[in-house]
Amino acid sequence: MKRLALILFTFLSVLSCGDEIEFNSPAVQGNKDGELWRAVYYSADIDFGGFIIEGGNNFETIQLITTNDTAGTYNLGDGSGNEATFTNSQGVVYSTNNEPDPSVSIYPNEGQIIVEHVDNDADPKTISGKFWFYAFTADGMNTVNFNEGHFYKVPLVGGLVTVGSGCLEATEATANAAQTYIATDTTAPEYTDVCNAYKDALTAQIDACGDTTGALQALIDSLGDCTP
Known part of the structure; x- marks a missing residue:
């Protein structure tokens, strides 16, 4: 009986080791x-x-x-x-x-x-x-x-x-455009251009990464026509 138990233990040990990747x-x-x-x-x-x-x-x-x-x-x-x-x-x-x-x-x-x-x-x-x-x-x-x-x-x-699809680059570009947009006051003469650049970056990110949740498109919609 002890011999059978020892054989079984050895067999299970071999199987266990086989599952480990080294x-x-x-x-x-x-x-x-x-x-x-x-x-x-x-x-x-x-x-x-x-x-x-x-x-x-x-x-x-x-x-x-x-x-x-x-x-x-x-x-x-x-x-x-x-x-x-x-x-x-x-x-x-x-x-x-x-x-x-x-x-x-x-x-x-x-x-x-x-x-x-x-x-x-x-x-x-x-x-x-x-x-x-x-x-x-x-x-x-x-x-x-x-x-x-x-x-x-x-x-x-x-x-x-x-x-790949350039998703990483597109995400980075959106982050940079967002920072510029946040730092630009709506009364600044360059506001419309900055806002449109942010919208373009978001659109490029959708093309590269997808937008199954609709969160990126919601951001674009919230910007409207970029009128101050």
């Missing part, structure tokens, strides 16, 4: 549409106040983009400003900021980037965490899914350029 070196990987996907090169950057994490395998590239450069959970989709993109071997870009066509998909454009640790003592600094997402092509007709994604000790070496 990395001995920097890595970016996940299950892409149910199949293991691994990057052979990887790097990270801080731009527009957030992280850009990139991994590729010479044929395909994944980018994870956040609006802040601290540890935390960043939700994707719904005009959040955070974004995950996947570029396939034909150069087709899938993004969590592209809305799915309801005729071909029951899944929304959503996901999470979870930044668990930023090692500021390493040289260069490194970033580790997890991710999952559903992303779509610009026409919403094709999708790619990543789950159980991990990025581990990816070095923050800089030099990356975002390849």
Whole structure:
């Protein structure tokens, strides 16, 4: 009986260990549409106040983009400003900021980037965490899914350029335009131009990020015709 219990304990221990993912070196990987996907090169950057994490395998590239450069959970989709993109071997870009066509998909454009640790003592600094997402092509007709994604000790070496819908840039431009608008008195001669610039920035953000809640459009409506 003791021998049977020992065998059972050993078997369960092996199964438990098999569920744990261990990395001995920097890595970016996940299950892409149910199949293991691994990057052979990887790097990270801080731009527009957030992280850009990139991994590729010479044929395909994944980018994870956040609006802040601290540890935390960043939700994707719904005009959040955070974004995950996947570029396939034909150069087709899938993004969590592209809305799915309801005729071909029951899944929304959503996901999470979870930044668990930023090692500021390493040289260069490194970033580790997890991710999952559903992303779509610009026409919403094709999708790619990543789950159980991990990025581990990816070095923050800089030099990356975002390849997605430009949502991060559009969000930053809106924030700058909003600051200028708030600082401009309605009696100032430049008020109308500043107000219209803010409306244009909001419209560009809707085009790049979407606006499923209608909050951005509500801001545009509240500005009216920008008459002082």
